[in-house]
Amino acid sequence: AVASTTAVFKALSVDDQLAVLWYAYTEMGRSITPAATGAARLQLAEGLLNQIQQMSHAEQLEVMRDLAAQRNSQVSRAYGIFSVNTKLAFWYELSELMVKGLVIPVPAGYQISRDGAQVLETLKQLDFGQQITVLRKVVADMGVDPLAD
Numbered sequence: 001a002v003a004s005t006t007a008v009f010k011a012l013s014v015d016d017q018l019a020v021l022w023y024a025y026t027e028m029g030r031s032i033t034p035a036a037t038g039a040a041r042l043q044l045a046e047g048l049l050n051q052i053q054q055m056s057h058a059e060q061l062e063v064m065r066d067l068a069a070q071r072n073s074q075v076s077r078a079y080g081i082f083s084v085n086t087k088l089a090f091w092y093e094l095s096e097l098m099v100k101g102l103v104i105p106v107p108a109g110y111q112i113s114r115d116g117a118q119v120l121e122t123l124k125q126l127d128f129g130q131q132i133t134v135l136r137k138v139v140a141d142m143g144v145d146p147l148a149d
């Protein structure tokens with residue numbers, strides 16, 4: 001179930017991937033305690049998160065699309081050196097910044113695609129541990145490894 005959910009997630013369009021992550025966060029948010037994401041891990045991502053907060057909404061959306069699409073950009077390379085837990089903590093923090101109005105929100109009344117809704121439904125059927133495993137696999141591959149050629 002974990003492998004197939006991960007595979008269908010990765011087959012989604014970039015916008016659908018961002019939308020599913022967002023809705024996963026809104027559903028799981030309460031189960032993920034900020035303590036669990038680790039202050040130390042966020043410290044490693046802080047520079048990048050600060051940089052993103054300085055950007056316009058359009059640029060913020062672009063860097064998130066670049067990350068999901070594994071497009072080579074400065075942000076994608078900076079992200080690529082994070083550990084998987086730091087990558088998860090980074091996405092979690094981006095969601096928190098969206099809630100606080102510091103990062104571009106998903107448009108009100110946004111309609112997720114059928115494919116996206118299906119993946120979200122599959123994700124919801126998994127237990128919490130499996131959901132984390134899928135998220136780890138998904139965010140691990142985002143961005144660009146600056147040391148790969």
Ligand code: 45D
Nearest residue numbers: 015018019021022025036037085088089091092094095105
């Ligand atoms: O206009 O370290 C669209 C533990 C459409 C413990 C859009 C953990 C067009 C160890 C693309 C929709 C395992 C618990 C706009 C960590 C349009 C540890 C915008 C776990 C504007 C870290 C879309 C942590 C946008 C976990 C902006 C489980 C979408 C963390 C943005 C989970 C989506 C984090 C974002 C999750 C989603 C974060 C930022 C699920 C982030 C999700």
